[in-house]
Amino acid sequence: MSSLHKIGVFVCWCGSNIAATVDVAAVAEAMRAEPNVVYATDYQYMCSEGGQSRIREAIKEYGLTGVVICSCSPRMHEATFRKAAQSAGLNPYMVEIANIREHCSWIHKDRMDATAKAIVLARTALAKLNLNQPLTAGESNVVKRALVIGGGIAGIQSALDIAEAGYEVDIVEKTPTIGGRMAQLDKTFPTLDCAACILTPKMVDAAQNEKITLYTYSEMESVSGFVGNFTAKIRKKARHVNEDLCTGCGLCQEKCPSRKAKNEFNMGLNTRTAIYIPFAQAIPNVPVIDTEQCIHFKTGKCGLCQMNCSAKAIDFEQQDEIIERQYGAIVVATGFRPISLERFDEFGYSQNPDVVTSLEFERIMNAAGPTKGQLVRPSDGKHPHCIVFVQCVGSRDTSGCGKPYCSKICCMYTAKHAMLVREKYPDVEVHVFYIDVRTPGKNFDEFYRRAVEQYDVDYIKGMVGKVSSHGDKLQVQGSDLIADKQIIIDADMVVLAAAIEPDPEVRKIATMLTASIDTNNFLTEAHPKLRPVESPTAGVFLSGVCQGPKDIPETVAQASAAAAKVIGLLAKDKLKRNPCVAHSDEMLCNGCSACEKVCPYGAISYMDKEFRVPGPKRTEIRRIAVVNEAVCQGCGACTVTCPSGAMDLKGFSTKQIMAEVDAICR
């Protein structure tokens, strides 16, 4: 087969991206001397129309059976070049890319070395191409329904937009209500409108939209399948309150004698009952029983809520329900939480109730919060006269205690808090310790300047070293880097702008979806610039802070962008399948099940098959693996697990990879 190949090699300059470091003409020259290569050339921009037409013309003129493109990463332009080859009558899977940009010119300085390496990479692609087989992509249907994981503002916005386009959407939210973090906020920067006023109408829209189904107090159990055909199992946890019967009157909450549970919505600053609605505008407006707190569940007694419920909605026997559904696309909108401040003992957060996080402060300032919006100290309920805000608590932290990244929202909300305090209580002195104030964004810097210039907030460049209790004061020791001196402030309250991190659930979800996450647990986008709302896993899209720190306007914009991608996908009736899938050689398969165990897509099953064997019995039954090509995503986990080498991947066969290694070692 290989001797019949006629291969063309096309070396791209990528302007100066490649050509400045790699002698592209020398690469083309070297490749011309390789067996099977009948044509080699270089061109300024291979991906441009001019470059593509060169490829098409060469395929026709030289009757090429395969094409090696030496260019950027295949993630960038493999599809472009495959399309070009196809339009000239070549099977698109007879195109191989040698990545001489990311893997070569961008990471080397020496022209000689880089050129030599580019030639090796081109030979490697050629070695693989010599063993390529033409492949044909099959088609699969698209289920016209989307799943949104997470019911915060990101999830709500994505769902509303997808529903607006006419597709069914389900939102899975693990807490008893949608709304997410935004529901906990008091005011929102830079316009200072109240979060509830702008969020709750959207929550109501989502609840009332015929196309949207809400699964609150529900968690993802499993996801299988692939783009256009995901199957998700959702665990609808038992609320112990019948959603259809409950009128949301709230009488059960009033009667509940168990009142010791920490109120999650108020960040544990006060308590709630065992049967509870998280907050007044919760959707659905249906309570849930916290079985760990409920006296009935603990002792079998009580049952006051049940006795008082005129709708007969309380159901102590209710069980978790598993809902299985098909989806064409999945949006991940799992959001964030503030980091735990356990490792930041210097601020005395765990020792002193008057040292609070910004999200706790948000609840204190909120009219529906634990203090009814009165600014008082959690310890003694007294009005504070001096508040110190500390920014970057755990953000931009390379010590290992916190997070290396900037949490992005803290500069703005700290300015907001400082301003709101000064506006409402002009007698309160406000100091803000900062490393840098970062306020890019429309009307953001103006907002911060207002805090400094109009509201006289004292911004101190420097970090706080220690917060300690002195009587009923908090002694804040910090450094003022501009005045170059150590300062001590006797404060009544300290507010820590804790870094934000992705909700830890995202690890579980990412594993289910085989979506990749980075070292900080943020979901990875398919391309940081050009595909920022798509996960590298086809059919999975990213919305909100699960992808990286964002404020509300950015989150909403990304949520809509993710929705646009979902709509684009669901609008298609058929999808081309990836033909690079696994297949098992039944003559070599031992039936050991190793491949089945590692397959993340559940694409492998087993069957008993009769084989002819030498000897008197003539046949024997053997257990062999069978790959469902419609489900296989070609990840190759099975091929490396198979001890006998029965499992192989079309387009990336073991032989091809060995040939590549040989070409590198030649």
Add this chain to the structure above:
Amino acid sequence: MQRVIEIIKEKAGKLLADGTVDRVIGWKDGEFFYDPTPAVFSAGELENLRYDSFCGANVSKYLIAETKKEGKILALLKPCDTYSFNELVKEHRVDRDKVYVLGIECRGKADINKIRDLGIKGIESIEELPGDELLVHTIYGDKTCKLNDVLLEKCLCCKSKTHVASDDLALTGEPMPEAPKDRFAMVAKLEMMTPDERFEFWRGELSRCIRCNACRNVCPACSCLKCVFDNDASGVASKANADTFEENMFHIIRAFHVAGRCTDCGECSRVCPQHIPLHLLNRKFIKDINEFYGEYQAGADTTSRGPLTDYTPDDVEPSIVMKRGGDQ
């Protein structure tokens, strides 16, 4: 007190007679007195069945072929053999329903070379004495030695005296010998070497390999219908064999193939005619797996997922390989 062999023969005889099983797999005399060979016995052939201090061979792998045949077979399995058996059942290589497992007592098996190393020459035959002592008849007269002083490498690190799979047991009830030594001591020593020293160690060992394939043939984890080394299409058959050492990357590839499935039965080293300590490669993998994913004993059961074919979000990141090991 009844000897184990008598208990075995009694139980096997009954099972054959009442039709529970059709055949028995155990050991018969080999070419020399010290190399009993795995063999299958039908009813009436049991007088040739042998079980003594030299029956180190693990018969579990033979059950792959035996369970493809009609009828049920009685397998005589020592405690360590039952681990291999479980692993084969887990991998669907052995049909559990076609095997009746008789777990047999094992007090450790003797290594003829170690007897010779004691300076005992001209050995003609060996008898077992009570108290785990061996009476060696030689052309120079009788000598004795302690079984514990001449144990096979695999028995020095005996993993258990308890059977993890059995339908019945054949035990004498005598107290068992003492606990084994640390099986990872030599691996730890190798880890302490510099990469160059370690390379020299393995070059010295593996260069002796004659590629007789005895290790592969005896290994219960090497149960592929067709080995990748025999499959031209796999492209690994003769990858890098510029010198005798490179050729024996075979052993390293083989260790990778059985990683997570190797029960450390030690058969590879026992059968190696060149006395290459092949079990050390497997033990290195086992030690790493234990450290990375928590203690795991392959073959301890038939249902658990091996650490290398399982994933939990708490698994070590691949970068751990860079943090330790080769780059020291």
